[in-house]
Amino acid sequence: MRRATVGSDLPMYRSATRLGAVVTLVAGLAVAVSGDVQGKIMTEVQPMKMAAAEALYQSAAHDAPFSLFTVGSLDGTQEKFSVTVPGLLSFLATGKFDGGVKGINELKSQYATTYGDSGNALDKDATYVPNIPLSYWSFRLMMGVGFAAMAAAAAVLWATRRDLVPQARWWRWLILLTPLLPILGNSFGWIFTEVGRQPWLVFGLMATSTGVSPAVAAGEVVTSMVVYTLLYGILAVVEVKLFLAYMRAGAPPFEAPVDRTTQDEDAELAFAY
Amino acid sequence: MDFPTIWFVIIGVLWTGYFVLEGFDFGVGMLLPVLGRGTDDVDTEKRRRVLINTIGPVWDGNEVWVLTAGGATFAAFPHWYATMFSAFYLPLLLILVALIVRNLGFDYRGKRDDDRWRANWDKAIIVGSFVPALLWGVALTNLVHGLPIDADMEFRGNLFTLLNPVSLLGGLVTLGLFLTHGALFTALKTTGQIREDARGVATRVGVATAVLAVALLAVLGAQHGNAGSWLTTVVAALALVGALVANLRGREGWAFTGTFVTIAMAVATYFLLLFPNVMPSSLNPAWSLTVDNASSTPYTLKIMTVVALVFTPLVLLYQSWTYWVFRKRIGTQHIPAAAQPAALSH
Numbered sequence: 001m002r003r004a005t006v007g008s009d010l011p012m013y014r015s016a017t018r019l020g021a022v023v024t025l026v027a028g029l030a031v032a033v034s035g036d037v038q039g040k041i042m043t044e045v046q047p048m049k050m051a052a053a054e055a056l057y058q059s060a061a062h063d064a065p066f067s068l069f070t071v072g073s074l075d076g077t078q079e080k081f082s083v084t085v086p087g088l089l090s091f092l093a094t095g096k097f098d099g100g101v102k103g104i105n106e107l108k109s110q111y112a113t114t115y116g117d118s119g120n121a122l123d124k125d126a127t128y129v130p131n132i133p134l135s136y137w138s139f140r141l142m143m144g145v146g147f148a149a150m151a152a153a154a155a156v157l158w159a160t161r162r163d164l165v166p167q168a169r170w171w172r173w174l175i176l177l178t179p180l181l182p183i184l185g186n187s188f189g190w191i192f193t194e195v196g197r198q199p200w201l202v203f204g205l206m207a208t209s210t211g212v213s214p215a216v217a218a219g220e221v222v223t224s225m226v227v228y229t230l231l232y233g234i235l236a237v238v239e240v241k242l243f244l245a246y247m248r249a250g251a252p253p254f255e256a257p258v259d260r261t262t263q264d265e266d267a268e269l270a271f272a273y
Numbered sequence: 274m275d276f277p278t279i280w281f282v283i284i285g286v287l288w289t290g291y292f293v294l295e296g297f298d299f300g301v302g303m304l305l306p307v308l309g310r311g312t313d314d315v316d317t318e319k320r321r322r323v324l325i326n327t328i329g330p331v332w333d334g335n336e337v338w339v340l341t342a343g344g345a346t347f348a349a350f351p352h353w354y355a356t357m358f359s360a361f362y363l364p365l366l367l368i369l370v371a372l373i374v375r376n377l378g379f380d381y382r383g384k385r386d387d388d389r390w391r392a393n394w395d396k397a398i399i400v401g402s403f404v405p406a407l408l409w410g411v412a413l414t415n416l417v418h419g420l421p422i423d424a425d426m427e428f429r430g431n432l433f434t435l436l437n438p439v440s441l442l443g444g445l446v447t448l449g450l451f452l453t454h455g456a457l458f459t460a461l462k463t464t465g466q467i468r469e470d471a472r473g474v475a476t477r478v479g480v481a482t483a484v485l486a487v488a489l490l491a492v493l494g495a496q497h498g499n500a501g502s503w504l505t506t507v508v509a510a511l512a513l514v515g516a517l518v519a520n521l522r523g524r525e526g527w528a529f530t531g532t533f534v535t536i537a538m539a540v541a542t543y544f545l546l547l548f549p550n551v552m553p554s555s556l557n558p559a560w561s562l563t564v565d566n567a568s569s570t571p572y573t574l575k576i577m578t579v580v581a582l583v584f585t586p587l588v589l590l591y592q593s594w595t596y597w598v599f600r601k602r603i604g605t606q607h608i609p610a611a612a613q614p615a616a617l618s619h
Contacts, residue, residue: 213355213359214359214425214427215356215359215360215427215428215429216359216362220362220363221362223363223366224362224363224366227366227370231370231373231374235373235377238381242381242384242385245385266604266606266607267607268606268607268608268609269326269603269607269608269609270609272322272326272329272607272608272609273322273325273326273329273379273380273382273383
């Protein structure tokens with residue numbers, strides 16, 4: 001967004017920026033609503049995941065609090081400092097502020113009884129509890145990043161209201177970095193949903209350990225992980241450099257549309273690779 | 274015909290669709306250094322862009338067919354999918370990486386006006402077309418020829434088991450068929466010097482391919498041949514010969530139709546050689562995966578059939594529409610100057 005090249009293209013940049021901000025706000029709200037619906041379904045079908053999301057060790061019969069931020073002991077079972085919102089977990093899980101939410105300890109012993117003798121690979125080394133710190137933090141980062149994107153969008157809309165053009169340099173950083181937030185939110189969401197379901201692949205039916213392919217050696221899997229990470233890493237660098245180059249160059253000069261319906265056989269293609 | 278057999282046929286059709294369509298994409302990509310060589314630098318660049326633009330509007334839609342083939346295998350025959358994709362883990366990794374860099378090559382090639390940038394992405398397109406053209410043939414030939422599968426439906430070999438003489442011959446046959454098919458597509462879709470050159474390439478590669486293909490289908494037919502597979506083999510051979518003759522006579526549409534039928538009949542031959550197995554076991558025939566022991570439940574297959582009946586005609590409709598819209602022949606005179614912002618040129 002070099003000021004030198006903006007000039008007469010300012011209206012175009014304004015429209016694009018404000019459209020992006022509006023979509024971010026609307027989409028963010030829609031995601032929050034659909035996420036809320038999903039959260040309630042999750043409490044019913046995978047209650048351990050909801051308990052893990054909140055690191056709720058003791059079941060709460062009603063008014064379960066939602067913690068925004070917790071510092072706990074190293075094994076995750078004791079909290080030292082926490083910022084909580086009363087009743088919010090009950091609302092997220094059940095839709096009612098006085099709804100009950102099952103805790104990790106209660107679910108753990110419940111699963112040991114239900115699945116303990118099922119012949120599943122789990123009963124030998126049974127830990128029905130997923131990684132709590134990872135579940136807890138990825139859940140919060142997912143939501144935090146989503147709300148941050150909406151806040152940035154609202155700030156942009158406010159700063160460009162009427163015909164205002166924001167002048168401070170830090171707006172540039174905000175605009176550049178805000179599109180990364182949905183990507184991060186998406187990733188944290190996936191990490192949460194997969195980690196929180198462990199040790200199950202299909203909850204209650206198939207453990208992750210049963211789903212591993214016996215014919216694929218660990219070395220092959222490591223190879224593919226390394227290859228994909230390297231490949232996507234290199235391609236990410238290439239792509240970001242292209243983005244930055246195109247952004248610095250600014251929009252191409254405006255050309256009036258050409259009527260192509262009456263052109264001869266040898267006219268150039270309108271678009272070609 | 275029961276549902277598992279119906280879906281065996283559908284998967285055969287999906288692989289056929291993939292190879293007759295993406296086959297010429299691979300061929301055109303591999304022919305970039307051959308048909309894309311012009312009289313000077315400007316002409317070379319224009320010829321390469323002509324080649325890429327013949328497949329430009331359609332390569333993405335063509336590639337989707339392999340996803341449907343794999344997806345149908347996953348849903349209709351989960352055991353087949355599990356054993357096959359576990360056995361082919363590393364080759365499939367190679368194919369996917371090749372496809373990723375090829376596809377990026379098409380899109381990124383024109384984003385900077387720099388010779389080295391374009392040359393590198395051209396290499397990506399060429400290698401990214403060569404690797405799948407070879408390895409898909411190796412993979413499918415291995416299926417037909419038989420792999421060491423044990424009583425638990427697990428593959429018991431390693432990467433080198435997959436690279437045996439018969440499967441490598443199969444890879445060379447698909448390589449040659451796709452080169453020929455791609456050259457004939459180029460002859461059909463271009464005007465000017467490229468059109469002439471493409472026809473010459475098609476003849477030379479086509480003859481070599483015909484020899485290899487006869488050898489391959491004879492070897493495989495001797496193992497598992499039946500009346501149906503010999504019939505499709507003969508039709509495939511006749512179609513290839515017909516394609517090459519039509520090409521010599523300048524009948525490019527018929528020539529392309531010929532290799533289209535050749536590839537379709539080759540895949541049909543493979544599936545007829547397989548049936549009723551889906552993955553014969555070279556260790557013990559009793560341990561082979563069959564249409565019956567590898568399939569999903571009838572309920573799953575019934576739902577899938579309904580969905581397929583609804584959506585397949587739609588897909589065929591809009592894909593044909595794309596080919597109709599972009600039916601015009603392209604020559605070097607049609608290629609505009611590079612489109613990226615002036616600030617990015619060197």
